[in-house]
Amino acid sequence: RRPAIRLVMVTSDNGGLQKFGASNEPWFGSKTQIYEGGHRVPLVIRWPEVVAPESICDVPLGLNDVFATCADIIGKPLGEGAAQDSVSFFSLLKSSDDHHYQPRPIVHHSVQGLFAIRDGNWKLVDGVGPGSGRFEIGLKDPEAIVIRDEKGNYEPFSFRPIREIRKEGEPAGQLYDLSQDPREQKNLYAERPEIVARLKAELDRIRNAG
Numbered sequence: 516r517r518p519a520i521r522l523v524m525v526t527s528d529n530g531g532l533q534k535f536g537a538s539n540e541p542w543f544g545s546k547t548q549i550y551e552g553g554h555r556v557p558l559v560i561r562w563p564e565v566v567a568p569e570s571i572c573d574v575p576l577g578l579n580d581v582f583a584t585c586a587d588i589i590g591k592p593l594g595e596g597a598a599q600d601s602v603s604f605f606s607l608l609k610s611s612d613d614h615h616y617q618p619r620p621i622v623h624h625s626v627q628g629l630f631a632i633r634d635g636n637w638k639l640v641d642g643v644g645p646g647s648g649r650f651e652i653g654l655k656d657p658e659a660i661v662i663r664d665e666k667g668n669y670e671p672f673s674f675r676p677i678r679e680i681r682k683e684g685e686p687a688g689q690l691y692d693l694s695q696d697p698r699e700q701k702n703l704y705a706e707r708p709e710i711v712a713r714l715k716a717e718l719d720r721i722r723n724a725g
Contacts, residue, residue: 520588525559526578543698547626548645550699551638554623566608575633577621580604620717631689632718638699639714640689643682690714 530553531537533545544550558576560566583601586593593601607616623631629646632639640646686704690711693699704711 520562521564522562522588523560524581527556528578529553530556541697543700544645545647547647549623549625549629549631549640549647550645551693551697553625553647560608562608572607574604574607574616574618575621576604576607584608620714620721622718622721630718630722632714632721633693634714634717636692636694637710637714638691638693639711639718640691641715641718642688643685688715 529546530539530542530544530551531546533539533552537545539545539552539555542550542552542555544552546553558578577600579598579601580603581601582598583593583603584605586598587603587605602616602619604616618635620632620634623633625631625646627646629644630641632641686702688704688711689699689702690704690707691699691701692703695701
């Protein structure tokens with residue numbers, strides 16, 4: 516009989532919503548946006564038999580990789596066509612130094628449909644602005660979600676699409692070197708066209724593959 520697996524994972528699907536006072540420091544941006552503050556979250560894992568206590572791994576992962584990882588842990592192969600964008604990081608749990616996990620580009624998506632791709636330290640945003648539209652409260656929207664305000668009263672809120680307008684002379688997209696600019700303040704789109712072309716081609720390939 517297979518011994519019980521005592522594995523616990525704690526994480527979040529996105530960064531906090533600054534509109535309601537959340538802080539995503541040291542990253543820039545908020546939930547709904549394309550910036551790191553809206554996407555980069557911690558992944559805390561406790562597995563006494565495998566993961567060394569207080570160990571830290573700085574290899575970027577996507578939460579889509581949890582599916583393949585769990586299948587790998589229990590020794591079950593993925594079915595044909597299942598979780599095609601999921602890669603197991605089981606080897607990283609056993610050792611963050613001696614592993615065979617191969618980091619690959621990670622695709623981000625904002626609430627308004629703006630795409631970005633991260634490969635190593637480079638991140639390309641395929642458009643201008645944060646990609647979050649405008650967050651509005653108190654709208655009489657039949658499809659709005661209901662929340663509580665500061666006094667405990669219920670109010671609806673919804674996202675109203677606002678197209679980001681490219682200003683004259685502004686680059687068509689955004690490129691950041693996260694190793695030097697983790698808060699995404701210096702846009703290198705015009706300065707590194709070769710990086711832009713490579714990442715744009717990879718993003719298009721991934722999107723076209725479905």
